[in-house]
Amino acid sequence: DTAVSQTPKYLVTQMGNDKSIKCEQNLGHDTMYWYKQDSKKFLKIMFSYNNKELIINETVPNRFSPKSPDKAHLNLHINSLELGDSAVYFCASSQVAVTYNSPLHFGNGTRLTVT
Amino acid sequence: EDQVTQSPEALRLQEGESSSLNCSYTVSGLRGLFWYRQDPGKGPEFLFTLYSAGEEKEKERLKATLTKKESFLHITAPKPEDSATYLCAVQARQAGTALIFGKGTTLSVSS
Numbered sequence: 001d002t003a004v005s006q007t008p009k010y011l012v013t014q015m016g017n018d019k020s021i022k023c024e025q026n027l028g029h030d031t032m033y034w035y036k037q038d039s040k041k042f043l044k045i046m047f048s049y050n051n052k053e054l055i056i057n058e059t060v061p062n063r064f065s066p067k068s069p070d071k072a073h074l075n076l077h078i079n080s081l082e083l084g085d086s087a088v089y090f091c092a093s094s095q096v097a098v099t100y101n102s103p104l105h106f107g108n109g110t111r112l113t114v115t
Numbered sequence: 116e117d118q119v120t121q122s123p124e125a126l127r128l129q130e131g132e133s134s135s136l137n138c139s140y141t142v143s144g145l146r147g148l149f150w151y152r153q154d155p156g157k158g159p160e161f162l163f164t165l166y167s168a169g170e171e172k173e174k175e176r177l178k179a180t181l182t183k184k185e186s187f188l189h190i191t192a193p194k195p196e197d198s199a200t201y202l203c204a205v206q207a208r209q210a211g212t213a214l215i216f217g218k219g220t221t222l223s224v225s226s
Contacts, residue, residue: 004158033213040218041200041218041219042216042218043159043202043204043216044216045213045214048213056213058213090158090159092158103149103161103164104149104151104159104161104214105161106158106159106160107158108156108157108158109156109157109158
């Protein structure tokens with residue numbers, strides 16, 4: 001019954017590799033997001049998709065590419081991984097682009113460790 | 116630049132010892148202020164939204180208030196299960212803007 005689910009929960013990989021994180025939501029929401037939580041615990045928006053259309057694309061290296069096959073899924077592909085990419089990546093969704101009555105629902109995160 | 120500052124970074128309380136967490140913000144027109152709770156190894160869980168100065172919201176032992184420059188999360192008679200990191204986030208009025216999160220306050224309540 002998980003509302004927003006991410007896989008994998010842990011990802012350990014070497015520099016230079018390419019990896020993907022998958023996210024699915026069963027809430028019927030139109031908008032999905034990727035957030036990054038770094039070692040200092042700041043949560044920062046990376047991307048936002050509304051009904052499969054990219055609406056927010058913050059200053060993120062182009063090695064990061066989101067893909068939304070349908071409005072229930074938003075995957076994150078990362079090319080040529082670097083040490084600085086190590087962080088916890090959270091997927092989230094909201095009924096519409098965030099408003100006061102449409103809060104974010106987060107997944108439990110994917111802890112990425114690049115060695 | 117829009118930003119959110121939370122204080123203190125960490126707070127240790129005894130069970131039943133009430134206190135408050137602070138969230139100061141600067142934003143170009145506030146659309147909404149959000150409070151989330153995050154447990155270790157979990158994603159943030161939505162608690163409250165406030166969007167006008169003077170507004171208050173309550174949920175069990177938690178009460179959130181909002182002024183034009185800051186928000187407080189008051190915790191009354193906390194229990195050990197209230198231990199978590201509490202995150203504050205704001206959304207600017209400009210359309211299409213995402214939430215800007217603070218670093219959070221880690222609360223530990225001991226029995």
